Amino acid sequence: MRYGERGVSLEVDLSTGNIEKVETPLEWTELFLGGLGINAKLMWDRVGPEVEPFSPDNILIFSSGLLVGTPAFGANRTIITSISPQTLYLGFSMSGGHWAAQLKLAGYDRIVVKGRAPHLVYLWINDDKVEIRDARHLKGKSTYETMELIREELRDPRVEILAIGLAGENRVYFASIETYRGSASRLGLGAIMGDKNLKAIAVKGSKPLNIYKPEPFVKECEKIRDYIIYRLNNPIKGVPPILAYIGSPQEMKIYDEQWHLENFAWGHARVRRKGVWTKEIEERFAQAQKSAIKKFVGCYNCPIGCAATLALPGMPSYILKCYSKLTYLMAAMVDDLEFGLRIAARAQHYGVDGFTAPQVMAFAVELYENGILTDQDMPGFPSDPQERFFWLLDRIVRREGIGDVLAKGVYWAAREIGRGAEKFDHNTTKKHEQMTIKLGMLNPIYFLMYATGEKGNITQIEGQIPQAPLPPEYKEEFVRDWPQVPTGKEERFKQFILEWGEGDKVFPFYPPPDLCCELVEWQEIMHYIDDCTGICAGLSSFPIKPPYHIHNLPLLISYATGIEMSEEDLWTAATRVRNLVRAINIRRGLRRDEEKPPEDHWKKRFPEYEQELLTTYYRYRGWNEEGIPTKETLEKLKLDFVAEDFIKRGILKE
Amino acid sequence: MKKKVKVLKIDLDKCVGCRACEVICSAFHAAPKYSIASPEFSRIRVFRDELRGTFVPVKGSFYTKAECPSRVLYFQNETPLSDWKREAYVVCSMCGAACPSRDLFKEPGTGLPLKCDMCENDPPLEEPMCVKWCFVDAITHEEFEEEVKEEVEFSELDMAIEALIDRYGWEKVSDAFGRMLFSKMGEEGL
Numbered sequence: 001m002r003y004g005e006r007g008v009s010l011e012v013d014l015s016t017g018n019i020e021k022v023e024t025p026l027e028w029t030e031l032f033l034g035g036l037g038i039n040a041k042l043m044w045d046r047v048g049p050e051v052e053p054f055s056p057d058n059i060l061i062f063s064s065g066l067l068v069g070t071p072a073f074g075a076n077r078t079i080i081t082s083i084s085p086q087t088l089y090l091g092f093s094m095s096g097g098h099w100a101a102q103l104k105l106a107g108y109d110r111i112v113v114k115g116r117a118p119h120l121v122y123l124w125i126n127d128d129k130v131e132i133r134d135a136r137h138l139k140g141k142s143t144y145e146t147m148e149l150i151r152e153e154l155r156d157p158r159v160e161i162l163a164i165g166l167a168g169e170n171r172v173y174f175a176s177i178e179t180y181r182g183s184a185s186r187l188g189l190g191a192i193m194g195d196k197n198l199k200a201i202a203v204k205g206s207k208p209l210n211i212y213k214p215e216p217f218v219k220e221c222e223k224i225r226d227y228i229i230y231r232l233n234n235p236i237k238g239v240p241p242i243l244a245y246i247g248s249p250q251e252m253k254i255y256d257e258q259w260h261l262e263n264f265a266w267g268h269a270r271v272r273r274k275g276v277w278t279k280e281i282e283e284r285f286a287q288a289q290k291s292a293i294k295k296f297v298g299c300y301n302c303p304i305g306c307a308a309t310l311a312l313p314g315m316p317s318y319i320l321k322c323y324s325k326l327t328y329l330m331a332a333m334v335d336d337l338e339f340g341l342r343i344a345a346r347a348q349h350y351g352v353d354g355f356t357a358p359q360v361m362a363f364a365v366e367l368y369e370n371g372i373l374t375d376q377d378m379p380g381f382p383s384d385p386q387e388r389f390f391w392l393l394d395r396i397v398r399r400e401g402i403g404d405v406l407a408k409g410v411y412w413a414a415r416e417i418g419r420g421a422e423k424f425d426h427n428t429t430k431k432h433e434q435m436t437i438k439l440g441m442l443n444p445i446y447f448l449m450y451a452t453g454e455k456g457n458i459t460q461i462e463g464q465i466p467q468a469p470l471p472p473e474y475k476e477e478f479v480r481d482w483p484q485v486p487t488g489k490e491e492r493f494k495q496f497i498l499e500w501g502e503g504d505k506v507f508p509f510y511p512p513p514d515l516c517c518e519l520v521e522w523q524e525i526m527h528y529i530d531d532c533t534g535i536c537a538g539l540s541s542f543p544i545k546p547p548y549h550i551h552n553l554p555l556l557i558s559y560a561t562g563i564e565m566s567e568e569d570l571w572t573a574a575t576r577v578r579n580l581v582r583a584i585n586i587r588r589g590l591r592r593d594e595e596k597p598p599e600d601h602w603k604k605r606f607p608e609y610e611q612e613l614l615t616t617y618y619r620y621r622g623w624n625e626e627g628i629p630t631k632e633t634l635e636k637l638k639l640d641f642v643a644e645d646f647i648k649r650g651i652l653k654e
Numbered sequence: 655m656k657k658k659v660k661v662l663k664i665d666l667d668k669c670v671g672c673r674a675c676e677v678i679c680s681a682f683h684a685a686p687k688y689s690i691a692s693p694e695f696s697r698i699r700v701f702r703d704e705l706r707g708t709f710v711p712v713k714g715s716f717y718t719k720a721e722c723p724s725r726v727l728y729f730q731n732e733t734p735l736s737d738w739k740r741e742a743y744v745v746c747s748m749c750g751a752a753c754p755s756r757d758l759f760k761e762p763g764t765g766l767p768l769k770c771d772m773c774e775n776d777p778p779l780e781e782p783m784c785v786k787w788c789f790v791d792a793i794t795h796e797e798f799e800e801e802v803k804e805e806v807e808f809s810e811l812d813m814a815i816e817a818l819i820d821r822y823g824w825e826k827v828s829d830a831f832g833r834m835l836f837s838k839m840g841e842e843g844l
Contacts, residue, residue, distance in 0.1 A: 071681050071691050073674070098673070105692050144705060155738045157702065180704040206694035206762040208680070214688030218681065222786075229789050295707025298670030301677045303790040305670030309707035317705040 002026070003212035004560030005034055005066055009042075010108045010130065012123065014196055015056055015115030019130050024109070030563055030573075031638060033532035034066030034109060036092055037577040039081035042112060043090060044580060044642070049587045053085040053188075054171065054195045056116045062103070062162065062201060063111075065534015069104035069209045070560050071221050073228065073547075074536035076101055076300035078162070078179070084187040086173040086409050087431045087456060089585040093189050094460075095162075096299040096536055097182025102160040105205025117197035120169075122150065125203040135199040140166060142349035143178035144318060150202050163200035164190045165351030167397040171195055172407040174356035178348060181297045181307050183321045185353035186457050187432065188409075212562035220556055227547040228304070228539070236544055238474030239466050246546055247538045252293065252308040252320065255286040260323060266330045268362035269427040269436035269598075281335060288337040289325075299536065306538060312338070315345040324354025330436070331358035332365075332389045339386050343393065350397040355457070356409060359433040361392040363410045363424060364402065372419050378402050409433065427598045430590070432456040434598050442508040442602045447610060448520045448617050450597035452627070454581050455527075463523050463542040465493075469501025484549035486522060487567055493519075508606055513613050517620040528574040529553055576637040579629050583642045586651060592618075592627045628652060659800045660772045662698075662782065664711050668792035671702040671709035675784035675793055682773060682783040694762045697770040698784050698793075701747040703739075708747075711784075711793060713770035714759035715750030717813045719820040722753060752817075765821075766814045775810070 007029070011020045024038065032038045039061045051057045060082040067075040078100040084091030103111070106127050122135040138146050146163040160179065167175035168190030175190030176183050184190075193199075211217050228246060235244035240259040247253075258277040265272050292312050296305035297319050311317045320341065328347070329340035347357055365388060367373040368381065375381065378401070382388050395403025405413045410433055414425035427434050429450060435458045446458070453461045470478055479494040496515060499505045511519065526541035526549075533553065540548035548556075554565045565573075582590075595614065599605075618625065622633030631652055634643040646652040676693035683697065684690040693699070697714040752759040752767035759768045772795070773779040785795045819827050 069691060071677050071688070105694070148705070152738055157739075206692060208684070208690035208692040208695060211681075211689055211691065214681070214684075214686060218678075218688045225787070225789055295709070296670050297704060297707070298672030301672060301674045303670060303672050303674050303788055303792070305672070305790065309704060311707075317707075319704060 001210060003210045003562045004070055004557075005029060006104065006107055006109045006209075008108050010111045010125070012111060012113050012130075012132070013115045014113060014117040014121065014132070014198060017132055019132070021108075026563075029066070029561065032577055032580070033529075033557070033573050035063050035068075035077070035079040035534050036081065036528070036531035036581070037573070038110065039063050039079060039092065040090070040577060040580045040584060043081060043083075044584055046114075047083060047584075049589070051083065053083045053088065053192060056114065056196075058083050058114075058192065060113045060189065060192050060196060060198075061110055062113070064100035064104045064109055065530075066532055067556060067560055068100045068534035070211060070556075071218060071301065072535065072556055072560070073221060073224055074299065074302040074304075074539040075534050076302065077530070077534040077536060078103075078182065078184060079531055079534065080177060080184045080189050082189050082192045083588075084189070084456075085171070085191050086188045086412070089430065089588055089590060090454070090581055091187030091189055091192075092455065092531070092581075093177070093184035093186040094531065094537075095177065095179060095182035095184040097160070097179040098300040099160040099162050099179045099182065099201075099203065100534060101300040102203045102205045104209060105207055106203055107205065107207045111201065113196060113198060116195065120197050120199050122163075122198065122200040122202060124150075124154065125201070125205075127204075127206055138199050139169065141199075142166070142316070143176075143351045144180075144316065144349055146200050147178075147180060150200055154202060156204065159202045159204045161200050161202045163351075164193050164198075165349055165397070167191075167350045167352045167407075168194035169199070170397060170399045170407070172352060172397060172399070173409045173412070174353040174360070174407075176348075176351045176353050178351050181299055181319045181321075183348070183354075185321075185355065186455070186460075188353075190351050211560055213559040217556065217559035220552060220559065224539075224547045224552070231545065231547065232304075237477065238470040239544065243466065243544055246543045247302075247304040247536075248306040248322065248542075252289070252296065252306065252325075255282070255289055257282075257285060257326060260326050261330070263437070263439075264326075264330065265436045265438040267333050268331065268359060268366045268424070269434075269438065270366075271333075272438050276335070285337040288341065292338070292341050302536065302539070304538075310341060310345065312342055312345060315342055316349055318345045318348045320344055321348070322354065324348075324358075327354050327358045327436075328389060331362035332385045334385055336386075343386075343389055346390065347393060350393065352393070352397065356433045357393065357396070358389075359427065359436065360396070360406050360410055360413065361389050363413070364392055364406055366424055367417065367421055370424070372417065372421050372424070373402065426600055429597055430456060430594050434458065434601070437601055439602050441506075441604050442606055442610070444508050444511065444513070444516045444613055445519055447597060448516055448613060449523070450601070451595040451614060452520075452617060453524075454578070454585060460537070461524055461527055463526060463537070463546075464544060465497070465519060465523070466544055469506075470497065472502075482545065483551065484545055486550045486571070489518065489522070493522075508604070508609065513616040514620070516613060517617050520617065521620070524578060525571060525574045526550070528578050529570060532574065532577060533557065572637070576639060579633065579637055579639060580642065582623075582627075583629060583634075583639065583646070586628050587645070587649070590627070592625065595627060624652075655802055656799050657802045658797060659802075660774070660782070660795050660797050662713055662770075662772075662785070663794045663796055665792050665794070666710060668790050669700070669709040669711055670790070670792070671700055671704065673700050674787045675711060676700060678783045678787040692762075695768070697759070697768045699758055710747050712748060712750045714752060714768045715770065717752045717767035717769065717817055719754065719817075721755045722749070722751070765817070767817050769810055769813055771810060 120135040143165040147161040171191040173188040176185040292310045294309045298305040411431040414421040676696035680695040681691045701710040773782040
């Protein structure tokens with residue numbers, strides 16, 4: 001018997017209509033945990049470097065995490081994996097909500113989809129009953145319309161659904177996969193779903209999930225709950241409000257947007273507007289947000305309720321995700337939250353990434369203003385900045401006119417448009433749009449994370465430590481109560497908090513390269529653990545001082561699954577997954593020359609020192625000068641099969 | 655006779671529809687305790703309509719073999735909601751009955767009714783688990799003394815047997831019970 005997980009994948013071949021239940025070895029769980037880890041193993045085994053994203057041979061995996069469906073708070077994430085049409089590397093994108101838990105309760109850890117259906121279909125999974133159903137009547141329907149129509153068709157409001165909208169159907173490179181409260185947005189996995197003619201996956205489960213050591217497991221959950229309550233009532237001092245709590249308060253609960261509006265760049269990641277957060281704008285934004293919110297909404301088994309159902313006059317209802325309430329308005333240079341909420345409504349119904357889409361549209365506006373795109377390319381392009389964004393969005397998701405090119409994201413669009421458009425592609429790394437920052441001094445920690453991150457998205461790697469030195473008066477208190485630090489690193493990391501910002505201990509040469517590596521590793525590893533367990537980053541890897549950490553996560557995994565796991569074992573497993581993800585990308589061509597943050601992220605750059613940082617990090621990780629995990633590293637991590645493949649392909653020498 | 659009575663209080667404004675109450679309720683009532691988790695086994699259920707922003711936690715209250723007559727009345731009223739939604743969200747969304755018209759508050763597999771016991775069995779808890787787990791206080795509980803008539807209180811087991819009788823008839827259930835009793839006595843050499 002398996003505990004905490006099912007040990008079963010549902011394998012669906014849409015070309016033939018074949019559906020199978022396939023057992024996964026327990027050894028895989030020990031080695032790769034679950035979620036992203038086993039997804040990566042499957043991707044490595046089945047999708048060679050020659051497979052194109054839009055090919056029936058590309059697989060699309062919808063996975064729950066190892067702890068999803070257990071009583072662990074916030075263990076509810078869906079981890080979706082495929083080859084990204086945009087980066088051509090491994091694309092993995094996560095979503096909160098209720099879907100993954102239902103999948104687990106139906107008796108499956110994940111669904112592996114291959115092939116391409118002859119026409120639009122959706123999957124309906126009700127415990128042991130799995131059907132591929134006609135979805136031609138759902139063609140062109142929005143994400144939320146699709147979910148509502150499927151619930152109606154199945155006559156059951158408890159069915160959970162993942163769906164694509166028009167953007168996914170039309171293979172927009174930044175199409176998302178949406179669920180009611182959650183959205184797997186990054187890296188265009190919605191386009192892969194569209195390419196497979198898969199409109200949605202509906203699931204409902206009623207099979208009880210077994211826990212190996214039930215009483216100790218629930219005792220740990222009680223401690224987690226107590227800590228959540230404590231943290232919600234005791235914000236961390238000396239950091240901006242969005243970093244002071246847990247969950248994702250930036251989504252809907254907090255009205256103070258100073259952090260984002262003043263620190264992140266507006267337009268096409270160009271202008272930083274210090275002082276924009278005035279009393280007047282604060283009142284307007286708070287008013288717009290309050291009047292739009294109908295109800296706060298939570299993910300499965302987490303009462304915090306970070307998101308909210310929004311209803312704006314004349315717009316269909318939707319549940320806003322993450323900081324997309326600001327991304328559109330900042331990209332459009334519109335100081336009006338209502339515009340941000342309105343366009344996000346349409347965008348989520350179309351199913352596009354609220355992070356990339358605004359940047360692509362701002363890029364188009366920039367090209368137009370610089371005469372690279374003209375009225376000939378964009379007949380009828382409005383002059384009002386708000387209308388422009390709606391105009392572009394409508395065309396991108398339908399792939400009409402210029403929208404057909406822009407649908408590929410900034411990197412590919414710039415090259416296709418030519419005429420100097422490449423020069424305006426200034427904010428992508430590995431062909432993917434990055435955080436819109438324009439800061440002064442090089443940040444060596446973030447430099448490494450942008451350069452070497454495999455996820456394409458900084459917010460999916462960062463966490464644990466404050467993003468700037470704490471004010472001196474809060475430092476002592478901060479380090480006094482900091483149980484989250486990994487064993488053996490206590491003194492070092494506490495020292496870092498205390499001395500960072502004092503005297504000459506400032507960027508770019510502080511923290512020194514070796515300490516940067518350790519801090520980056522910690523941040524990364526915690527995220528990789530979450531991506532495997534399915535615990536929400538908002539309770540774990542993203543916040544400072546989270547309720548889940550490296551000391552209690554191994555316990556929870558052991559109690560849930562019966563697999564003995566120490567802190568060190570878990571760290572190693574996450575490192576293994578991190579290396580396997582990298583190996584997939586290395587096999588697809590990733591090398592050192594692509595590992596660089598956008599050039600204008602920081603005004604003051606230090607090319608030589610940056611290369612020293614990168615080399616130090618590669619060595620720290622056990623990678624060679626090109627960023628390729630060495631044979632020794634791979635073997636130590638029990639990734640011998642990767643080493644063998646690398647040698648066979650000549651990627652590594654014997 | 656005076657008796658201490660606990661009731662759940664629901665604050666609909668605070669409920670975010672997360673189902674943490676369902677998760678922990680199903681785990682708490684499992685045997686062995688917490689060994690499984692599955693909302694379909696829960697004695698509290700949350701009616702959810704995300705896009706309307708409606709979340710209504712309802713506890714399993716009683717068993718009935720008949721369908722509610724008022725459903726007919728509800729369906730006569732014209733509202734813009736389609737019938738299935740009215741059935742799922744409107745008509746039944748405040749009702750905790752285990753009844754023939756839906757699969758809520760019935761144990762998957764056996765179909766036996768699931769009733770909230772305020773976590774007062776085996777061993778009784780000060781605070782019901784759903785209240786403990788709902789740390790945003792959408793579900794709280796109150797305790798007060800109440801004058802109650804002296805009457806036989808139906809236990810969960812009574813309710814289960816009643817449901818079996820309704821399904822199979824008196825005769826079959828008592829036959830089965832008799833057979834089991836005799837075989838048990840045989841095993842133990844009585």
